[in-house]
Amino acid sequence: MSSTTQTSRRVVVIGGGILGTSSAVALARRGADVTLVTDRSLASGASGRSLAWLNSAAQRSSEYHALRVLGIDRWRTFAAQIPSAEFLRFDGGLMWAPEGESYAETFAYERGIGYDARWLAPEEVASVTPGVDPAAVAAEGAIFNPGEGWVELPSVIEVLSREFVARGGRIVTDAGAEIASSGGRAVGAVLANGDRIEADAVLLATGPDVPAQLAALGITIGDQSPAAFVAFTKPVAAELVAVLNTPKVAVRRTREGGFALDSAWSEEEIEVRDDGSLHISDSTVERLLAEGSRVLAGNPSLELDHIGAGYKPIPGDGEPVFGAVPQLPGLFTAFSHSGATLGLIAGELLADEIVDGEPSPLLATFRPERYAESPVPA
Numbered sequence: 055m056s057s058t059t060q061t062s063r064r065v066v067v068i069g070g071g072i073l074g075t076s077s078a079v080a081l082a083r084r085g086a087d088v089t090l091v092t093d094r095s096l097a098s099g100a101s102g103r104s105l106a107w108l109n110s111a112a113q114r115s116s117e118y119h120a121l122r123v124l125g126i127d128r129w130r131t132f133a134a135q136i137p138s139a140e141f142l143r144f145d146g147g148l149m150w151a152p153e154g155e156s157y158a159e160t161f162a163y164e165r166g167i168g169y170d171a172r173w174l175a176p177e178e179v180a181s182v183t184p185g186v187d188p189a190a191v192a193a194e195g196a197i198f199n200p201g202e203g204w205v206e207l208p209s210v211i212e213v214l215s216r217e218f219v220a221r222g223g224r225i226v227t228d229a230g231a232e233i234a235s236s237g238g239r240a241v242g243a244v245l246a247n248g249d250r251i252e253a254d255a256v257l258l259a260t261g262p263d264v265p266a267q268l269a270a271l272g273i274t275i276g277d278q279s280p281a282a283f284v285a286f287t288k289p290v291a292a293e294l295v296a297v298l299n300t301p302k303v304a305v306r307r308t309r310e311g312g313f314a315l316d317s318a319w320s321e322e323e324i325e326v327r328d329d330g331s332l333h334i335s336d337s338t339v340e341r342l343l344a345e346g347s348r349v350l351a352g353n354p355s356l357e358l359d360h361i362g363a364g365y366k367p368i369p370g371d372g373e374p375v376f377g378a379v380p381q382l383p384g385l386f387t388a389f390s391h392s393g394a395t396l397g398l399i400a401g402e403l404l405a406d407e408i409v410d411g412e413p414s415p416l417l418a419t420f421r422p423e424r425y426a427e428s429p430v431p432a
């Protein structure tokens with residue numbers, strides 16, 4: 055149980071993506087007095103242009119794996135409580151290796167840690183998960199992870215923001231904000247129009263903008279956020295339900311009945327212009343659509359609906375950055391790749407830390423201070 059003082063804490067959350075919104079609603083559930091401030095509209099950042107594959111496939115630190123598995127657990131609870139079948143699905147994930155490589159070791163590793171995985175020969179795929187062209191599958195076969203899924207984050211952000219407002223939370227949109235500090239601690243936010251929001255704690259959850267915003271305060275967070283894009287297609291009749299992670303394209307369904315597509319090679323073809331704008335050539339998009347078609351049964355022609363382009367938040371060492379920023383008491387941050395998978399669990403744990411002042415052991419290896427420079431010897 056929280057004391058009266060704890061539950062009356064005032065918190066300002068900067069950034070209306072999945073991490074900011076889920077933290078804001080979790081804080082409101084804990085009784086905090088919360089203002090969520092975002093520039094443009096909610097979900098206008100990475101959360102609005104994410105592949106949002108819910109997974110903990112392949113190999114990573116055991117702490118990161120544990121957190122991702124908890125992340126998937128929270129999505130399952132959400133799915134059981136909220137009518138979300140159109141925008142949150144657990145139809146599994148299918149992946150196969152590039153030519154000249156094998157996923158046999160990855161499969162053995164996943165089985166070894168109890169991550170649900172089946173090995174499928176190309177001719178077995180259709181009977182387990184529909185809609186894949188068996189000719190596109192690697193000759194050695196593919197890994198099917200039945201527990202994986204995908205989510206349309208803007209739909210979730212809409213649901214969470216409704217609950218947030220119903221619980222008394224305030225949302226300020228079209229408001230770029232900066233952290234306000236005084237006396238060596240974070241004391242709220244200053245909006246671009248000069249308005250100030252006073253708070254006992256500030257959560258900076260501005261996606262790929264986190265490292266630059268902290269750098270402006272002299273705080274270093276390792277950053278390798280690349281320019282990225284997802285191509286969203288128009289609705290198309292096709293049987294695919296699983297998320298596909300294939301050598302040339304990743305594919306998932308969308309709420310509207312189209313597909314979301316991305317890949318590493320198409321990301322690398324993005325041109326970052328001198329003015330900072332991102333340029334994606336028609337030929338890159340056409341090839342990505344063709345790669346998508348190639349892995350789908352019947353090779354349907356895919357028509358572009360729109361592109362979602364911008365930076366993909368990835369911390370310098372690939373692992374999430376969550377929790378208190380020790381250089382500025384009162385300031386917390388959330389900066390993560392896999393922010394879709396972690397979207398609900400991270401908000402829940404951060405809210406608990408902000409309200410209770412108790413660090414969660416689940417976030418112990420993800421602290422911002424791992425990037426702090428070694429103290430200069432006296």
Ligand SMILES: Cc1cc2nc3c(=O)[nH]c(=O)nc-3n(C[C@H](O)[C@H](O)[C@H](O)COP(=O)(O)OP(=O)(O)OC[C@H]3O[C@@H](n4cnc5c(N)ncnc54)[C@H](O)[C@@H]3O)c2cc1C
Nearest residue numbers: 069071072073093099100101104107231261392393394395
């Ligand atoms: C192409 C792509 C593919 C991905 N695939 C996956 C995947 O398969 N699985 C997975 O788990 N994750 C995936 N991710 C990652 C995941 O989408 C992100 O980690 C997650 O959406 C980040 O959410 P966020 O809330 O941190 O940031 P964002 O969604 O970027 O939200 C931050 C918000 O802050 C706002 N903002 C910025 N500066 C300010 C300011 N000064 N004042 C006020 N507001 C500000 C922005 O406008 C934005 O709306 C992918 C991301 C991309 C881009």
